[in-house]
Amino acid sequence: xxxxxxxxxxxxxxxKELVTISEKDIQLIIDAFKPKELAKKEILLFKGDTSxxxxxxxxxxxxxxxxxxxxxxxxxxxxxxxxxxxxxFSYLTxxxxxxFVQALQPTIVLQVHRDTLENLFKTVPVMERxxxxxxxxxxxxxxxxxxxxxxxxxxxxxxxxxxxYRDIEQVVPQYMVASYLGITPEHLSTIRKRLHx
Amino acid sequence: xxxxxxxxxxxxxxxKELVTISEKDIQLIIDAFKPKELAKKEILLFKGDTSxxxxxxxxxxxxxxxxxxxxxxxxxxxxxxxxxxxxxFSYLTxxxxxxFVQALQPTIVLQVHRDTLENLFKTVPVMERxxxxxxxxxxxxxxxxxxxxxxxxxxxxxxxxxxxYRDIEQVVPQYMVASYLGITPEHLSTIRKRLHx
DNA sequence: AGCCTTTCTTAAGATATCTTAATTTTTTTA
DNA sequence: TAAAAAAATTAAGATATCTTAAGAAAGGCT
Numbered sequence: 383x384x385x386x387x388x389x390x391x392x393x394x395x396x397x398k399e400l401v402t403i404s405e406k407d408i409q410l411i412i413d414a415f416k417p418k419e420l421a422k423k424e425i426l427l428f429k430g431d432t433s434x435x436x437x438x439x440x441x442x443x444x445x446x447x448x449x450x451x452x453x454x455x456x457x458x459x460x461x462x463x464x465x466x467x468x469x470x471f472s473y474l475t476x477x478x479x480x481x482f483v484q485a486l487q488p489t490i491v492l493q494v495h496r497d498t499l500e501n502l503f504k505t506v507p508v509m510e511r512x513x514x515x516x517x518x519x520x521x522x523x524x525x526x527x528x529x530x531x532x533x534x535x536x537x538x539x540x541x542x543x544x545x546x547y548r549d550i551e552q553v554v555p556q557y558m559v560a561s562y563l564g565i566t567p568e569h570l571s572t573i574r575k576r577l578h579x
Numbered sequence: 580x581x582x583x584x585x586x587x588x589x590x591x592x593x594x595k596e597l598v599t600i601s602e603k604d605i606q607l608i609i610d611a612f613k614p615k616e617l618a619k620k621e622i623l624l625f626k627g628d629t630s631x632x633x634x635x636x637x638x639x640x641x642x643x644x645x646x647x648x649x650x651x652x653x654x655x656x657x658x659x660x661x662x663x664x665x666x667x668f669s670y671l672t673x674x675x676x677x678x679f680v681q682a683l684q685p686t687i688v689l690q691v692h693r694d695t696l697e698n699l700f701k702t703v704p705v706m707e708r709x710x711x712x713x714x715x716x717x718x719x720x721x722x723x724x725x726x727x728x729x730x731x732x733x734x735x736x737x738x739x740x741x742x743x744y745r746d747i748e749q750v751v752p753q754y755m756v757a758s759y760l761g762i763t764p765e766h767l768s769t770i771r772k773r774l775h776x
Numbered sequence: 777a778g779c780c781t782t783t784c785t786t787a788a789g790a791t792a793t794c795t796t797a798a799t800t801t802t803t804t805t806a
Numbered sequence: 807t808a809a810a811a812a813a814a815t816t817a818a819g820a821t822a823t824c825t826t827a828a829g830a831a832a833g834g835c836t
Contacts, residue, residue, distance in 0.1 A: 448726070456726055456729065456730050458726060470715065470719055471719040471722075474712075474716070474719065510707060510708065513711060514707065514710060515671075517711060517714040517715050517718055518667065518671050519671070520718055521714055521718040521721060522667055522668040522671065524718060524722055524725060525655060525668075527725050528721060528724050528728060529645070529653055529655060531729055531761070532653065532728055532761025533651070533653050533761070535822075536823075537822095555782085555784090557783065557784080564729025565823070566824060566825080567783085567784075568785080568787095568824080568825080568826095569823055570784095571785050572785085572786085572787095572823090574784095575785075732792075732793095733792080733793075734792095752812085752813065753813075753814065754814080762794090763794060763795080764813080764814070764815095765793095765794075765795080765796090765814090765815080765816085765817095766792085766794070767814095768814060768815050771815095772815080
């Protein structure tokens with residue numbers, strides 16, 4: 383398989399933001415991560431399957447969502463280029479995924495299998511640190527999301543979402559933004575109307 | 580300073596749940612973590628101060644909370660024996676804490692300074708893995724909390740809280756449980772009344 | 777270009793939760 | 807143990823958000 387080197391650039395840059403890696407490390411990392419192309423609407427991870435890969439978006443857009451007993455969808459995460467998206471619980475515990483992961487645009491992900499990653503931790507130990515820091519940052523971001531979801535009105539949450547994730551807001555249907563914010567599409571529509579007046 | 584060994588037992592057990600450590604490792608870990616006693620209501624970390632320690636509750640109860648511009652308190656985390664409680668963002672970024680951390684009962688924490696912990700990672704490398712896994716688990720738990728806070732009614736959230744954290748519910752004032760659940764104390768009271776009928 | 781599907785908007789009535797304020801109960805302190 | 811302080815309850819009216827249903831707008835496909 384011929385691998386175009388340039389699709390790995392965002393991944394390498396993303397790692398370099400947090401830790402120092404040598405040229406040799408970079409090659410080992412590139413060897414570990416495999417590209418996967420997804421069509422729009424294609425599902426990358428099905429509920430019930432075990433997630434065995436860590437996944438980095440190098441191009442496009444993914445959402446992770448779960449469907450409750452009543453068939454309602456809840457968006458857990460939206461991600462574009464340079465984001466890591468997964469069902470972490472499934473990945474970490476090797477249990478069936480609770481979430482789906484789906485492409486919202488034509489997308490390329492770079493994914494590394496758990497076993498390969500464990501080996502990579504041995505050959506490039508700094509990657510273990512990278513993932514620890516990545517988790518820490520994700521944890522803090524998520525804690526803030528929880529806090530905001532409880533303390534702020536939907537309108538304020540929407541305004542902050544727009545400020546923070548303008549890139550995402552561009553490519554994601556509005557009803558999915560609503561789902562991410564924990565409100566109905568109708569209510570988001572009402573909020574937008576009020577804001578534009 | 581004479582350190583009573585037994586207060587370290589919960590910490591060592593907590594670590595052993597996730598990783599394998601030798602007797603020598605245990606001694607290094609014990610040397611790294613310093614005990615701190617707190618009176619009820621005593622504040623362990625003030626907003627504005629930088630959090631320089633990772634903290635494990637070996638006895639008692641802590642809450643981490645933030646106060647918004649209008650003076651309202653929001654509880655970020657409640658923890659009892661065997662829980663790790665901190666303002667992680669402050670710890671990780673060395674920026675002023677956004678949260679307070681306060682003892683709700685007479686409490687003993689074991690805390691390790693960031694610098695000491697970084698050294699411990701070198702002498703006991705498996706501790707880096709321990710904290711990575713710990714973060715991962717915390718992340719998943721928090722993600723579920725976000726999702727539930729958006730998709731479930733306050734009543735259901737309260738019922739699940741009681742099921743999951745009965746130990747915490749015993750020792751924490753009800754209005755703080757309400758704050759943790761993201762509702763007013765009055766509303767929680769109404770819910771409890773309805774449940775008991 | 778036109779049809780079909782998806783997404784967005786609008787509005788009315790229903791429900792969940794909040795705000796305020798007064799009262800009761802429990803806990804702490806002197 | 808009495809007084810003071812903190813916590814919990816109750817209830818009424820206000821507000822935020824949801825549900826339902828219908829129509830309008832936008833996007834995708836042949």
